[in-house]
Amino acid sequence: MAEFPFHTLMIQGTTSDAGKSTLAAALCRLLKKDGVSVAPFKPQNMALNSAVTSDGGEIGRAQALQAQAAGIAPHTDMNPVLLKPSSDTGAQVIVHGKVRADMNARDYHRYKTEAMQAVLQSYARLRAQYACVIVEGAGSPAEINLRARDIANMGFAEAVDCPVIIVADIDRGGVFAHLTGTLDCLSESERARVIGFVINRFRGDISLLQAGLDWLEQRTGKPVLAVLPYLHGLHLDAEDAVAATQEVKGDxxxxxxxxxxxxxxxxxxxxxxxxxxxxxxxxxxxxxxxxxxxxxxxxxxxxxxxxxxxxxxxxxxxxxxxxxxxxxxxxxxxxxxxxxxxxxxxxxxxxxxxxxxxxxxxxxxxxxxxxxxxxxxxxxxxxxxxxxxxxxxxxxxxxxxxxxxxxxxxxxxxxxxxxxxxxxxxxxxxxxxxxxxxxxxxxxxxxxxxxxEPVDLDALREVSLERLAESCRPLYEALQRLPTRFGRT
Incomplete structure (x- = not known):
C-alpha cells in the first residue's frame, strides 16, 4: 500500500449527521491497519455525549470512538473546544478538557478568537506526535452567519492550510443541491482546498446514479472520491442525537x-x-x-x-x-x-x-x-x-x-x-x-x-469499526491516487 499522501486531512459535511464522524473513524482505522500513526481531531464540538480522557479531561464521545479506531487512548487535544448546551441560547464551554465558563451565543462568538489559540495549540501537539491527523468539521461550512471567527470548519482549514473532503448524505435527498450549494457558499480560497466529494448512505443501483455524478464533476470540477453504502446494524457511539429509529428485539x-x-x-x-x-x-x-x-x-x-x-x-x-x-x-x-x-x-x-x-x-x-x-x-x-x-x-x-x-x-x-x-x-x-x-x-x-446473556459492547464496536473501515476502503485508495498540492512535501 502506498504512503498516505496527507499529514492532515479534514472532513466537512453539507449538514449535521452527514457522516463526518464515522468517515473520520473509518480513515483512522484504515491508517492504523496500514501502520500509520494517526490521531483524530475535532476543533470544536457541540454535544452532550462526552467521554473522560486518559489525562482527566472531557471530550466528545465521537473523538473517543475515533481514538479507539486509531488504536490510541483518547486525549483532550483531540477535541480542544467542547460546547455542552444548557439552554437554547447558552452552553458550558470546555477548553482543553476543563470547564472555562458558561456563555451565551453572543459571548461565545466573541470568545472564538481566544478559543482558536487553544485549537491551534492542540493541533500542533498532535502534529508533532502523529504522522497523520484526521480532522472532523462541525455542522456545515456553508453556515454564513457563523463564518466570522470560524474555528470549526474552513476557518481552521485555512489557518493550517489543509485539504478538505465534503461529505453529503444521499439518504436525506437533495444530495447534488447540498454539494453544489455548499461549494457556492465558500470563498475562492476555500473552494480551492476542497479536493473532492463523498456521497454517503447510498442504497440502490449505483449505475442509476452515474449521470448525476458526471454532472456534479463537470459542474464543480471536483471529483466524487467515493459513493459509500448505507450500513445497517452498526454499534457505534452517537455524537449527540438520540437514535431516530428503534428496533424492537426482546420482551x-x-x-x-x-x-x-x-x-x-x-x-x-x-x-x-x-x-x-x-x-x-x-x-x-x-x-x-x-x-x-x-x-x-x-x-x-x-x-x-x-x-x-x-x-x-x-x-x-x-x-x-x-x-x-x-x-x-x-x-x-x-x-x-x-x-x-x-x-x-x-x-x-x-x-x-x-x-x-x-x-x-x-x-x-x-x-x-x-x-x-x-x-x-x-x-x-x-x-x-x-x-x-x-x-x-x-x-x-x-x-x-x-x-x-x-x-x-x-x-x-x-x-x-x-x-x-x-x-x-x-x-x-x-x-x-x-x-x-x-x-x-x-x-x-x-x-x-x-x-x-452478556453483550460485549467493546467487541461490537470493534466489529463495527472493521466493517465501516472496509466499506470506506475505495475512498482510502482514491485519496492515495489523488494529485494535490496539500501533500507531505
Missing amino acids: FRIVVPVFPRISNHTDFDALRAHPGVDLRFIGPGQPVPPADLIILPGSKNTRGDLRWLREHGWEAAIARHLRYGGKVIGICGGFQMLGESVDDPHGVEGAPGSSAGLGLLAMRTELTRDKRLLQVSGHCAVGDRSAPVRGYEIHMGVSSGAALARPAFVIEGRGEGAQSADGQILGSYLHGMFDTPQALGALLDWAGLAGA
Missing part, C-alpha cells in the same frame, strides 16, 4: 425519557444491542408505555429536566410503575432527580434556587461549580456482587443522605450510588455501567431479566 421492556438536555445517552447502547431487551426512548407528547424498567438518564440541566419530567406526566407514571413492582434506575442527573431535592445555590445551571426531587431516595444533592471527571472501576453491589464494572463520572454536584448507606456499586473500595430499602430503585453517578458484560448481566438480573 423485557425498558423505557427512557428523552429530556430536553439529555446527556450521555450512549449509556444505553449495550441495552439497545441486547437481544432480550426492548429499549424505547420516549419523547415529549408520547405516552409512557408499560415497562419492566424505567431509566432516568443523565442531564445537562437537572432542575430544568426535572421540571419537564413532571410537566409530561412522568412523576405519576413512575409512581404507578413502582406500585406494580417495576424497577427504576437513575444515572447521574437522573440519580439526582430521585432524591428529595436538587439545590443550586451558586446558579450552576441557571438562576440559583432549589427544586423538590421525586423523593424516591433519602438524599439531597447540591450542585457545585467544580466538575468531577474520573474513569473508575469496581464491582456491583446488586445482583451478582462479584460482577466487575467500569465507567466514568462527569457531574457537577454532591449527593448526601441515608440512601447512600446502601450503595449500588463499590468503586475502588468506596460505596457509590444508592439503593432503596425495598430493592426497587437504584441510582448512580456511573456512566457506562452497562458496558461491562458482567455488570450488564447483574443489573438486568436485578431488574428482572434473569439469566440474560
Whole structure:
C-alpha cells in the first residue's frame, strides 16, 4: 500500500449527521491497519455525549470512538473546544478538557478568537506526535452567519492550510443541491482546498446514479472520491442525537425519557444491542408505555429536566410503575432527580434556587461549580456482587443522605450510588455501567431479566469499526491516487 499522501486531512459535511464522524473513524482505522500513526481531531464540538480522557479531561464521545479506531487512548487535544448546551441560547464551554465558563451565543462568538489559540495549540501537539491527523468539521461550512471567527470548519482549514473532503448524505435527498450549494457558499480560497466529494448512505443501483455524478464533476470540477453504502446494524457511539429509529428485539421492556438536555445517552447502547431487551426512548407528547424498567438518564440541566419530567406526566407514571413492582434506575442527573431535592445555590445551571426531587431516595444533592471527571472501576453491589464494572463520572454536584448507606456499586473500595430499602430503585453517578458484560448481566438480573446473556459492547464496536473501515476502503485508495498540492512535501 502506498504512503498516505496527507499529514492532515479534514472532513466537512453539507449538514449535521452527514457522516463526518464515522468517515473520520473509518480513515483512522484504515491508517492504523496500514501502520500509520494517526490521531483524530475535532476543533470544536457541540454535544452532550462526552467521554473522560486518559489525562482527566472531557471530550466528545465521537473523538473517543475515533481514538479507539486509531488504536490510541483518547486525549483532550483531540477535541480542544467542547460546547455542552444548557439552554437554547447558552452552553458550558470546555477548553482543553476543563470547564472555562458558561456563555451565551453572543459571548461565545466573541470568545472564538481566544478559543482558536487553544485549537491551534492542540493541533500542533498532535502534529508533532502523529504522522497523520484526521480532522472532523462541525455542522456545515456553508453556515454564513457563523463564518466570522470560524474555528470549526474552513476557518481552521485555512489557518493550517489543509485539504478538505465534503461529505453529503444521499439518504436525506437533495444530495447534488447540498454539494453544489455548499461549494457556492465558500470563498475562492476555500473552494480551492476542497479536493473532492463523498456521497454517503447510498442504497440502490449505483449505475442509476452515474449521470448525476458526471454532472456534479463537470459542474464543480471536483471529483466524487467515493459513493459509500448505507450500513445497517452498526454499534457505534452517537455524537449527540438520540437514535431516530428503534428496533424492537426482546420482551423485557425498558423505557427512557428523552429530556430536553439529555446527556450521555450512549449509556444505553449495550441495552439497545441486547437481544432480550426492548429499549424505547420516549419523547415529549408520547405516552409512557408499560415497562419492566424505567431509566432516568443523565442531564445537562437537572432542575430544568426535572421540571419537564413532571410537566409530561412522568412523576405519576413512575409512581404507578413502582406500585406494580417495576424497577427504576437513575444515572447521574437522573440519580439526582430521585432524591428529595436538587439545590443550586451558586446558579450552576441557571438562576440559583432549589427544586423538590421525586423523593424516591433519602438524599439531597447540591450542585457545585467544580466538575468531577474520573474513569473508575469496581464491582456491583446488586445482583451478582462479584460482577466487575467500569465507567466514568462527569457531574457537577454532591449527593448526601441515608440512601447512600446502601450503595449500588463499590468503586475502588468506596460505596457509590444508592439503593432503596425495598430493592426497587437504584441510582448512580456511573456512566457506562452497562458496558461491562458482567455488570450488564447483574443489573438486568436485578431488574428482572434473569439469566440474560452478556453483550460485549467493546467487541461490537470493534466489529463495527472493521466493517465501516472496509466499506470506506475505495475512498482510502482514491485519496492515495489523488494529485494535490496539500501533500507531505
